[in-house]
């Protein structure tokens with residue numbers, strides 16, 4: 071049982087939404103699909119669930135001796151980009167509709183419903199019309215509809231969007247529990263702090279192309295840079311920056327601030343004398359690399375390469 075994507079392409083007239091994309095999703099993992107707006111995440115998800123077809127390349131799912139060109143509906147739990155339940159119906163009626171659609175028996179339905187509604191703090195709203203719930207609470211109901219039938223594959227398009235931090239945490243716990251139950255979860259998201267907490271693997275897309283892909287731990291190791299934020303008491307003079315420019319990667323955050331990225335072989339001991347030549351230091355902070363920072367760096371580097379390629 072594995073999902074293998076090879077050289078996938080999707081074009082909408084002149085727009086290339088997905089380009090030469092190859093990756094694997096391992097069974098039982100939480101796989102996060104990341105990327106700026108318009109990077110191609112939803113286009114990819116729609117192909118994975120069979121809503122649209124690739125223009126080239128292949129999707130191959132091997133499951134129980136069968137081979138599929140998209141995740142078939144009997145194996146799938148799906149939270150689409152465009153949410154849609156029945157607003158006039160109650161929470162329970164909505165859940166019941168999707169459970170029956172997937173052949174979930176009444177006893178299982180009751181137990182699972184109770185379990186998830188309690189987890190999402192929605193038990194008291196079970197008989198309320200869906201439209202009377204806040205947008206965030208409606209989204210939680212829709213998440214439950216996606217997994218009540220315990221699918222093997224769960225595809226969630228932006229499950230954190232529109233949720234407050236408390237509900238985002240509940241969704242993190244929800245996803246961790248799905249993994250514990252043996253489901254494979256592929257989700258797209260913009261909330262790096264949430265992804266960092268629970269993803270096993272990530273794929274970062276930019277302009278339809280893969281920019282970063284792999285186990286989250288491996289990505290952190292590869293980007294294992296120490297970031298030093300320095301505040302000076304006065305403006306950093308341009309000529310002082312030349313002290314750093316040959317050996318250090320840095321950004322000039324504000325007139326009095328620098329952010330310097332140390333490679334694995336560079337030490338603060340080596341850097342400090344240079345900084346002291348530049349002026350009086352007000353504050354010096356060591357920040358560890360976050361997925362947010364890695365994302366920004368990888369996308370910026372890819373955009374720079376892309377622009378260089380375009381001008382050559």
Ligand SMILES: Nc1ncnc2c1ncn2[C@@H]1O[C@H](COP(=O)(O)OP(=O)(O)OP(=O)(O)O)[C@@H](O)[C@H]1O
Pocket residue numbers: 082085086087105106107108109110111112113114
């Ligand atoms: N049906 C469509 N017709 C034409 N162009 C489309 C269509 N769907 C997507 N696109 C284009 O394909 C590109 C990728 O869009 P997509 O929605 O897949 O990105 P995304 O990563 O999901 O973005 P977001 O994070 O904003 O949801 C964009 O340039 C978008 O405008």
